Amino acid sequence: MSSGCVSRMAGLLLGFGAFAFATDASAETTLKMFVTSQGQPGIWRKVLDQYEARNPGVKVAIELGGATSDLQAQYLNTVLTAKDSSLDVLMLDVIRPAQFAAAGWTSPIASANMSSYLRAYAEANTVDGKVVALPAFADSMFLYYRKDLLDKYGLKPPATWDELATAAKKIADGEQNPGLQGLSFQGKAIEGAVCTFLVPYWSQGKAVVKDGKLDFDREAATKSLALWKSFADSGVAKKNIAEVATDDTRKEFQAGNVVFAVNWAYAWAMTQGADSAVVGKVGVARLPAVTGGEQATCLGGWEWGVSAFSKNQEEAKKLVEFLSSPEVSKFMAINGSLLPSYPNLYKDADVTKAVPWFADAQPIVETAKPRPVTPRYNEVSEAIRTTVNAVLAGVTTPADGAAQIEARLKRILR
Amino acid sequence: MESMVKNAAGRVDTRRAILSRWLDPDETTLAVLLLAPAAILLGVMIVYPVGRLIYTSFLDLSLTSGLPARFAGLANYQQMLDDPVFWQATWNTILITLITVPGALLVGLGLALLANLPFQMRWPVRLSLLIPWALPLAFAGLIFAWFFHSEYGVVNDVLGRIGLPGVIWFNSPRLAFAAICLAIIWKASSFMAMIILAGLQTIPRSLYEAADVDGAGRVRQFFEITLPLLKPTIVVALIFRTITSLQTFDIPYMMTGGGPGTSTATLAMYIHQNTVSFLDLGYGSALAVVMFGLSMCVTALYLRMIRGSERAS
Incomplete structure (x- = not known):
């Protein structure tokens, strides 16, 4: 090996060292968000980019898994029974918040106000008076x-x-x-x-x-x-x-x-x-x-939960509140044709321009029945x-x- | 003062004794020392988990209930007796073993004999023998799931081309089961072939030459020389194959997911479902104990066979 090569490698190593030090010094939080691969991760990525731009110091990585609701749940069952702290935010099918709360896998979100959401989702995400997850989007067949x-x-x-x-x-x-x-x-x-x-x-x-x-x-x-x-x-x-x-x-x-x-x-x-x-x-x-x-x-519909084993509880809750906000709900309605979890968005001019039939969808979602x-x-x-x-x-x-x-x-x- | 000196000397003596005992242990100590790592490893990796499994099988322990574990006696085993899915899964598992183990043996034996023929380009044959074995099980399951798909699958396409009507393989328990067995035989026969091929190569050529001189034909040579000398190899291959086939999971899981309904579920799949999906660890453990028992029975049977043949020879 020539001496030039050695010095170049040393330079590289030094460079990496400096880089590692720099990221460490700014105390950046990286949140990991679990999304089902059928859940339009590409569009959620755009939402996360906006969040990262507004919250310097926070990065959010998407982890994909489970093409169907049951495969996704199976994966989460394994991760959460092991009390694995690698996931911070979980996208959950509407049937799961009650189940996950009973198992002690999600952290309650005390600051949330559920009254502005569609009633069905306020109910699905409240267990024994505690808010255990926040709606991502509404849905029905x-x-x-x-x-x-x-x-x-x-x-x-x-x-x-x-x-x-x-x-x-x-x-x-x-x-x-x-x-x-x-x-x-x-x-x-x-x-x-x-x-x-x-x-x-x-x-x-x-x-x-x-x-x-x-x-x-x-x-x-x-x-x-x-x-x-x-x-x-x-x-x-x-x-x-x-x-x-x-x-x-x-x-x-x-x-x-x-x-x-x-x-x-x-x-x-x-x-x-x-x-x-x-x-x-x-x-x-x-x-x-x-x-x-x-x-x-x-x-139907999906919810955002915060893993009880996440080491970034506060940051994760902040992210979930943002993901469940009217602003994101509207963005996802327009870009991903996901039904809003807020009743006042169904007649929103921008939403109905993108998805005309949403104007008539609210009564259908409101009368949809939850699975046991x-x-x-x-x-x-x-x-x-x-x-x-x-x-x-x-x-x-x-x-x-x-x-x-x-x-x-x-x-x-x- | 004197006693202190004596004491100190005594301490030194015992220390020296301990040291020399470590450096030059007697036979019993040496045996214990040498066996300890293996014993500890076995204890930690096998005895403890199996013991824990059996213990859990007597508990009412479901993570979804939010209740602490409770001793339930034989309740989990009682539940099993009344559980039609358990019986079906167990029967399917046994049937898969009964069909695919001999099936893979026959196909594997044939492949090994072919690969052992004295021709020039041996490596392509041996490579193609290796590939199914090297493929991950889940992969193989997925490949065959696509093969047998009623609309996009190659099997129905071929049937169509030769003028036969297509079949919805996974709509019928029997056809789905047959497709699964076929996939398992394909996957397992290459493993069989590799082991048998290794066995074939240990048979001295001089035996065949002598048989040629004596005027024995090819068929006779196979039954009089090849097969008897292969027997130990075949028994070993059968033990491995039978135990893995009692644990069949990946291929049916990927091909049918146990469907239609639960008609092609295996015991391993049912254990997985109860523990991983339902988080009912008590019942899942009880099911696993049954599978453990089944595996032990089969192993005991084979060991007895081997011992019998050793005594005979």
């Missing part, structure tokens, strides 16, 4: 439809599932396109399948849990499972619907292969994006009801979603499936 095709056949968005089946058949007969599916929904054994089951169940006026006790209606459950199975059997939905996850529905609708789709609000921005085949051809409506029932939908709240939610979810999957695959009959769900829920919620 909607019926996406091809406005152009419905107009072509003189149809209106269906108010009942039977009307939807009839409309889908009419369009299929007219289009003669074997690649066009009538309806896409979630039949894979993922969290979304829990909502798949609950929507027609609730539509019959039934609840799963009443006053903290199981209040299961087996007949309504059978009817719900039979409804979805009938879509697969009659060809309205495709035969392998048991393989379809939430983002598959989004992709297929975006590619122009689906007339009706059950999906969350996030899908909108992508159906109107550059690589979409259906720009300007999409309508969004309330989910249909079972005949004779009421229109019901599933409450229990610390053992993961087990409830598993019992429901694997049964939905088994029924759609034809392994179990709807009646047996309903009986299985009831038996398992009885054991979990005893």
